[in-house]
Amino acid sequence: MLERLKDSLIRSPIIKRGEYNYFIHPISDGVPSIDPHLVEEISDYISEIADMNVDTILTVEAMGIPVANALSLKTGIPLTIVRKRPYFLEGEVELSQSTGYSKGVLYINGLKKGDRIIIVDDVISTGGTLLALVKALQTIGVEVMDVISVIGRGDGYLKLRELGVEPKILVTIDVGEKGVEIKNVFGNQ
Numbered sequence: 001m002l003e004r005l006k007d008s009l010i011r012s013p014i015i016k017r018g019e020y021n022y023f024i025h026p027i028s029d030g031v032p033s034i035d036p037h038l039v040e041e042i043s044d045y046i047s048e049i050a051d052m053n054v055d056t057i058l059t060v061e062a063m064g065i066p067v068a069n070a071l072s073l074k075t076g077i078p079l080t081i082v083r084k085r086p087y088f089l090e091g092e093v094e095l096s097q098s099t100g101y102s103k104g105v106l107y108i109n110g111l112k113k114g115d116r117i118i119i120v121d122d123v124i125s126t127g128g129t130l131l132a133l134v135k136a137l138q139t140i141g142v143e144v145m146d147v148i149s150v151i152g153r154g155d156g157y158l159k160l161r162e163l164g165v166e167p168k169i170l171v172t173i174d175v176g177e178k179g180v181e182i183k184n185v186f187g188n189q
């Protein structure tokens with residue numbers, strides 16, 4: 001399972017962002033191009049393992065969008081995108097995001113107390129993005145039914161356990177200067 005994802009990951013080129021070994025992959029970067037069959041393989045798999053009894057699929061700009069949109073089209077569930085710029089709408093929630101190589105601010109619009117959602121993102125590394133996002137969602141009173149990341153590296157995902165969330169990571173990798181190795185595939189117990 002997830003053969004296209006695994007095969008494409010082990011071919012990912014690595015660049016340095018400071019000291020950080022950054023892998024470049026279509027799902028996380030849109031580079032060189034995104035194979036729709038790869039996106040379909042991933043969104044099909046997510047629809048089978050996630051709680052899809054939700055009001056909306058939530059993703060984070062930018063690279064969570066291709067997979068989350070495919071899942072939305074497949075299930076007919078609306079897509080909500082957390083943006084990197086404000087809209088100043090009533091109830092907009094601002095949160096700061098940090099990753100292994102960047103810091104930023106995110107803005108949530110369109111969610112209200114009691115909404116049931118799943119979060120779909122492309123990568124979890126330090127866990128900084130999803131930790132801040134889940135904390136903000138919990139203050140709104142949104143019910144986070146599942147957190148899915150297509151790709152996982154490092155142990156940052158453990159931070160989410162402080163919030164009572166166990167993310168479902170489809171493929172866990174190791175990233176060295178030489179390349180990407182597959183560590184685990186979700187469901188491969």
Ligand SMILES: O=P(O)(O)OC[C@H]1O[C@H](OP(=O)(O)OP(=O)(O)O)[C@H](O)[C@@H]1O
Pocket residue numbers: 028029060061062063064098099100102121122123124125126127128129130156
């Ligand atoms: O677990 P973390 O260390 O937080 O890293 C994961 C985040 O990094 C990437 O986002 P980025 O802000 O690089 O933006 P992009 O999606 O626009 O590439 C990715 O889309 C995740 O949201």
Ligand SMILES: Nc1nc2[nH]cnc2c(=O)[nH]1
Pocket residue numbers: 021022023024025028029099100123124125126175
């Ligand atoms: N493409 C990509 N996205 C990331 N997000 C966090 N770490 C990484 C990485 O190494 N590569």
